[in-house]
Amino acid sequence: MFARKISHIPFGLGKRWSSSQPIVAVLFQAIDPPVINGVRKPRKPGGYQDSGADIAYTLQNKSIEVVTPKTAPSASNHEGWCFPDSEEGIYSAVKQGATHLWANTILFTSHPLQTAPSLDSYASTLRVVGQPPSLVENFDDKMYLNDQLRARGGFTLPQSWTVKADNLDVLESITTFPVVGKPVRGRGSHGVRVCHSLRELKDHVTSLLDESPLVMIEEFLAGEEATITVMPPSPERPDYWSLPPVTRFNHADGIAPYNGAVAVTANSRVITNDEMKDPAYGEVMRQCEGVARLIMATAPIRIDVRRFRPESEFALFDINMKPNITGPGRSGREDQASLTAMGAAAIGWDYPTLLQKILYSASTLEAFRKYQSPF
Numbered sequence: 001m002f003a004r005k006i007s008h009i010p011f012g013l014g015k016r017w018s019s020s021q022p023i024v025a026v027l028f029q030a031i032d033p034p035v036i037n038g039v040r041k042p043r044k045p046g047g048y049q050d051s052g053a054d055i056a057y058t059l060q061n062k063s064i065e066v067v068t069p070k071t072a073p074s075a076s077n078h079e080g081w082c083f084p085d086s087e088e089g090i091y092s093a094v095k096q097g098a099t100h101l102w103a104n105t106i107l108f109t110s111h112p113l114q115t116a117p118s119l120d121s122y123a124s125t126l127r128v129v130g131q132p133p134s135l136v137e138n139f140d141d142k143m144y145l146n147d148q149l150r151a152r153g154g155f156t157l158p159q160s161w162t163v164k165a166d167n168l169d170v171l172e173s174i175t176t177f178p179v180v181g182k183p184v185r186g187r188g189s190h191g192v193r194v195c196h197s198l199r200e201l202k203d204h205v206t207s208l209l210d211e212s213p214l215v216m217i218e219e220f221l222a223g224e225e226a227t228i229t230v231m232p233p234s235p236e237r238p239d240y241w242s243l244p245p246v247t248r249f250n251h252a253d254g255i256a257p258y259n260g261a262v263a264v265t266a267n268s269r270v271i272t273n274d275e276m277k278d279p280a281y282g283e284v285m286r287q288c289e290g291v292a293r294l295i296m297a298t299a300p301i302r303i304d305v306r307r308f309r310p311e312s313e314f315a316l317f318d319i320n321m322k323p324n325i326t327g328p329g330r331s332g333r334e335d336q337a338s339l340t341a342m343g344a345a346a347i348g349w350d351y352p353t354l355l356q357k358i359l360y361s362a363s364t365l366e367a368f369r370k371y372q373s374p375f
Contacts, residue, residue: 054328100128102129131322135298158308159219234361243340299361
């Protein structure tokens with residue numbers, strides 16, 4: 001019901017899963033991303049060690065061998081489960097026997113996974129869960145990716161504007177409110193705000209320009225919000241396909257709150273089979289799969305969508321190269337299912353099964369390094 005067959009098969013699929021049992025090391029964000037086109041993506045406090053610990057702990061309990069930098073890390077603490085994503089940290093994981101690196105971090109073309117000489121001799125056999133670094137660097141720029149999708153057609157997107165410090169006059173051309181102001185390279189709901197007047201918009205853009213030279217403005221989508229995870233090809237399913245949509249509610253000032261402040265299980269639910277009769281869901285799922293296919297994603301991507309108004313079609317408004325992948329299992333994490341995990345649960349996959357399925361889609365480091373943008 002929810003999957004669609006696509007004839008395109010991305011690079012590296014023939015070199016994916018091997019028959020040997022994986023030995024997994026999870027990486028966390030220990031190095032700052034560079035400034036790209038004048039913009040630096042905000043770093044998450046803790047560097048995703050919370051979700052990294054969820055992944056490592058859960059895989060270990062699934063009888064998958066996991067190597068960790070600390071011997072017998074505590075399930076109640078996120079530290080000690082993941083290796084830093086520096087060259088030294090990654091090489092340490094490989095020397096401990098890791099055959100699969102789960103890149104639970106922010107990647108870019110100068111990242112050690114792409115450039116570290118110490119990994120060269122392992123590139124043809126070492127496997128990575130995540131997106132190729134150059135893919136992430138290109139498509140974390142929300143305006144760039146949206147412009148490419150518009151140019152190709154077939155994707156429904158909100159009207160948008162780009163603002164720099166030297167072209168604030170663009171704001172005067174916006175006459176219909178509310179609109180949404182947000183960073184071009186963002187993380188979660190950081191810096192995202194609904195503005196109801198030109199004065200409010202100017203104040204918000206000015207504050208965003210203090211941390212980034214480029215700001216994105218979009219028309220406000222007033223209807224239902226949902227999120228769709230697109231799964232990558234794997235030996236089981238060699239085409240892109242969508243998990244069931246998860247609808248969002250209880251917004252704060254028109255924006256879904258950051259999951260670190262409000263657990264998504266408190267303001268989200270999977271849509272029902274009866275609701276799926278609305279053709280707008282099937283159409284937006286097809287478009288989301290088309291995005292993943294176009295950019296040749298090698299790991300799950302999560303696309304946030306919203307109706308222009310109640311009962312209208314959906315528009316794609318935020319394409320996430322690295323969806324949150326937290327999940328229950330460790331002590332005190334019972335309510336930490338991610339939006340992706342919620343969608344997976346709707347097709348009968350518990351959190352451990354979801355992680356195992358994602359692991360099956362790992363590509364070789366060599367394929368990652370050879371990735372070329374379609375644009």
